[in-house]
Amino acid sequence: MNDMTVNTGGKCPVMHGSATSSRSTSTKDWWPEALNVEILHQHGARSNPMDPDFDYKEAVKALDFDALKADLHALMTDSQPWWPADWGHYGGLMIRMSWHAAGTYRTSDGRGGGSTGNLRFAPLNSWPDNGNLDKARRLLWPIKKKYGNAISWADLMLLAGTVAYENMGLETYGFAFGREDIWAPEIDVNWGEEKEWLAPSENRYANLEDADTLGPNLAAVHMGLIYVNPEGVNGNPDPARTAKHIRVTFARMAMNDEETAALTAGGHTVGKAHGNGDAGALGREPEGGNIEDQGFGWMNPNSTGKPSGHITSGVEGAWTTEPTKFDMGYFDMLFGHEWELTTSPAGAKQWKPVNIEDIDMPIDTDDGTTKTMPVMTDADMAMKVDPIYREICEKFMADEAYFRDTFARAWFKLTHRDMGPKANYIGPWVPEEDLIWQDPIPAGSTAYDVAAVKAKIEATDLTPVEMITTAWDSARTYRGSDKRGGANGARIRLAPQRSWESNEPARLGRVLSALEPIASETGASVADVIVLAGNVGVEAVAKAGGFNVDVPFTPGRGDATQEMTDAESFDVLEPQADGFRNFAKDQYAGVADEMFLDRAQLMGLTAADMTVLLGGMRVIGANYGGNAHGVFTDNVGSLSSDYFVNLTDMGNTWHPVGNDLYELRDRETGKVKFTATRADLVFGSNSILRAYAEVYAQDDNKEKFAKDFVAAWTKVMNNDRFDLNGEPNA
Template sequence: MTKTNETAGKCPVMHGGNTAQGAGVMAWWPNALNLDILHQHDRKTDPMGAGFNYRAALKELDVAALKADLRALMHDSQDWWPADWGSYVGMFARVAWHAAGSYRLADGRGGAGTGNQRFAPLNSWPDNVNTDKGRRLLWPIKKKYGNKISWADLMVLAGTIAYEEAGLKTYGFAFGREDIWHPEKDIYWGSEKEWLAPSDGRYGDVTKPETMENPLAAVQMGLIYVNPEGVNGKPDPAATALQMRETFARMAMNDEETVALTAGGHTIGKCHGNGTVDALSPDPEAAGPEFQGLGWMNTKGRGIGRNTMVSGIEGAWTTNPTKWDMGYFEMLFNNEWELKKSPAGAHQWEPVNLPEAFMAPDVEDPSIKTMPIMTDADMALKVDPIYRAICEKFMADPAYFDECFAKAWFKLTHRDMGPRARWIGPDLPAEDLIWQDPVPAGATDWDIGAVKAAIRASGLARADLIATAWDSARTYRGSDMRGGANGARIRLAPQNGWEGNEPERLARVLAVLEPIAAAHGASVADVIVLGGSVAVEDAAAEAGYPVEVPFAPGRGDASAEMTDVESFAVLEPLADGFRNWAKKDYVVSPEEMLLDRAQLMGLTAPQMTVLIGGMRALGANYGGSPDGVMTDRVGALTPDFFVNLTDMANAWVPVGKNRYEIRDRATGAVKWTASRVDLVFGSNSVLRAYAEVYAQDDNAGKFVEDFVAAWVRVMNADRFDLS
């Protein structure tokens, strides 16, 4: 048969939409509101099914046997990827470090808590070259223990065991990291379109690291921390020190922790740069199927052992790179250093006239000696006066250095796990650490009914009770499990002074609720949440759908001594679309900021939608603003917001930045005002579909039920004891 233009080249399968090359909806309409961030971990991606409980599976784990297998692996060199000096301690320390090192304090995203290093973009970041080999070396152990150990836990434990095998007394370990099953493609890692693009675009002024764009922490696209060759690849230890200080601070580390982690991280292992980039295959995500998920494989030569290519820098930092000792400080401070180039052409610092006895052995033949190196970040510890003083303190007291590194490593690898209540295992440290945001246990034996009656008799308005409970709970972020109502930190600095918490209204409400809590033996945290429940119940009853809002006592009240004020500052809301408020005008649209907050709170798009409608009906806007309160029954839990938003008798007219009037089409009379956040639930096709569900005549009862369920989810988001 002769091919025609119509039949030639046709394929029976859809092209483009199934691959990264397809032009999806957002490619056609790039300015449309992208809701994908609310769906990025849909349960349909999870092969374990809704009935799987990782915390229950962990109870069956033989921890001692797992550790023994990991210790054996550290010295079980594989021909396909041989261990340096016959030891994988450097490899697995790096796997864990780079899994945890993507954490950033500003929004709590990144980190090792989800096993996200298995997926793009992290599995293919230039800074993560050959961490894929580490995960593949761990596969036999993961296969053996199966569901009893997550990839997330296994990678961090492997790094911790690596340090123990090197000789460090570690601080402890907690299990409890549950794997994700889909790339976190909607996390913002920067606007650059190429790996390792110059970092100038991330800064208002690259010479002033504090001007780096929030919430970013790493200095360039595809790096974990700073560029080891210097700022934008140009050696200058003093400038690198400034970037280190800002970047590590954005990772929740102070100067002492920064020095400890840098020195301790470089006490074992080496850099690899004895090759050329041109010889490497693409990264794991871009490599062909014959590579089976491995990337950066050498296609023109040996590419393993002494010929391995990673960062391009080549050499170990110490004389004994598999041993935990003070060799890093001895090498750095007992030598003069000069700038050289690695075999791969990377900038590195090498010691001047180093005797062969202090050189590191070759990774394959210990009789061959190789020149140690330092990166620009290492030299920064010697050049920067603050870092240098800390190094000198560590050198004078090696036991103190051991302790500081062990604690900093524990913090690095556990910072995104949230409160101690989520931690599982036999090796938990006894000490409560302030960065864990500790909260004492709360009482559970008080009379809920009596407290409800006292709240109803207090004279507090529903809107005030709703706003106080919401503001207390909305700080929760599922990225690192920080914030939330437990602890009642809304009554403490810095939260009691945050503009978004309406300090005057907050103080007035707390002055009423705190005595009620004291009189009944309840925590203030519980009474704040119960106050919101009372208001929701009364509002639902007024709407004709009486309900009882589920409530579980047991929240505790944190003290000022338990609260790291500086650390909590990053939880301050800059905007809250649920209460129709923004601290100021931002480049990012109000509706995009709403999505970000909803995702951090762990809400789905339908839950976000029903909460918006309910909060408007309850009159819970910031400062009593009328925007979006499209109802004549303010305070009753009705679906009027959705009914009037979708009513075609109304017209929507812009009257200012982020402000609209809803007018009667026939008369032109202004009926209500609204914000962009309000109107997006009618303009966005997906959100409108949800809004129409609640606007239907037969769904007023469903609206109340769904609002209550979403409300309870927010109030209980940080109640890890309930799960």
């Protein structure tokens, strides 16, 4: 973790135009409230410089893993004059880079994390908390250059921290390759509404005294931080208060109290914080620097050319006596001394020991002989003051082996949490143990007669819409952000999903009672039978619409058990809104279109996918609770393009009738023909989505509509089939 904040003078992170700027005004500048459909098309083929047939997951399998690790070990102690290493060791810097790449992950929407290499791009590359990590990436460049396409930046940045720990004496838990790089900044992640770095925390909390009121989807207390302010809440030291905010922010990043304490201790067992100078003198962050700086940020005009001249957080000092060794020194220092408030040379609030012997003090990074004062941040003091964290730390102190193992596992979780199931793990260092946070799923059978299963499904008294909605509800939980959820595992039949309001428990129970015996009789998994039943339903409604289609199906899904399912961690996957089924909890009704877009993006859908699925689900009659909003057809239950035909018919007009509901009325007679929600109207009001809707409203595209609906449906059903060539959507 090491350095955590940078004083940038509260500079706005947004580039502003000027008389000499070539930046033109964008559509978003003119209409900032417009629905940004572009998030469905980010990271497309046009932004990717690799050949169309390049497959990173195959390329990395040919990597010389041992040679790469040897090169990283050598890098750790190869201090460069342009950025000299603390004590001649880059371990602390590399660990901080890995930590801050992975530490943006949040459980609420699965976004953030290190699995895309997003630390290379704005805004993360210029966050105050990521000060001087541009140097870590440049130190890695010769290695990236050497191994080229066989190692992604995402994998390399996280491996560097893991190797650093090994180099400093930790037996790590393992490492998996397989993270694919993105090539442009992410536009789908809401890091907060503030337009100023390190804006006061009040902007993020309903009540700053209640840490649980941190805004939805956020997991850091300030814009531009990873976790908490190391100087205390809003820069006011109070370890007991800080502990409450630590607990919430780490929990939102998937860590429990024991993992939090282990990560804090293990993160500060090595390396140091940098604040031995005037942080206000630093230059702009990388994204705002001069062109000749070539992406280097935070240039220090007062640099001494020595490690002590590095300025990052403003906090100054090392936490342990030997900061290049992974040992129990953090606990010895924190619990072996009393501490008092002081300030760093940069003016940051920090803690120093009241009394300390020279032998316990760390050595100066420059001369290797002079002793310097150790440091603790308010976050460190929280480990001592908070009774829960203190008890955990005392347990660690009594059993070093237990601490090392707990930390190694927590570090592995931190750096792998957003990779999804182990099917996405590649390389020789993948641990054999299945961990519950990996959402394990047993392999499913393919040795059954699919046609026979399909016949048994067709023989039930289930309606097409019951089968379609059940398959949809099972699959829609998939999040491409962290590759969790989906139909594989059939967790819709387990807690907590079986009780979710959006899954209509009564209907779900009725469908499962008909499908589970079929799975038992045929040797198919329940997961396969649920998806196959959905396909049967789609084929039936397509036939009713005049289309004979065969919906593709690939067997092999497995069934998870309740013991394999961390019910609490799955709670965050519950849909608060699902525009495809016109469902939204009351408090989200006013933003139904925005949440619709968010769900489509998490499901990996394009704008065209989103459009065709919406139109098909409406006319099928798949709305939540059977509501009629958006069902623009007189032939409910038949797959047709009626939704788009009526949406674009200029013989109709729209009228708000309250509670975010609208009526479609005949322009001449005023007769109400249909009702709709915001999730429907956006396909007529948004110019991009309307363009797609018009395609499917054309007289010559009725068959195309059916074909495209089946293709998009199959994509949703297969999103989590990582066993199909190692890729979703295969």
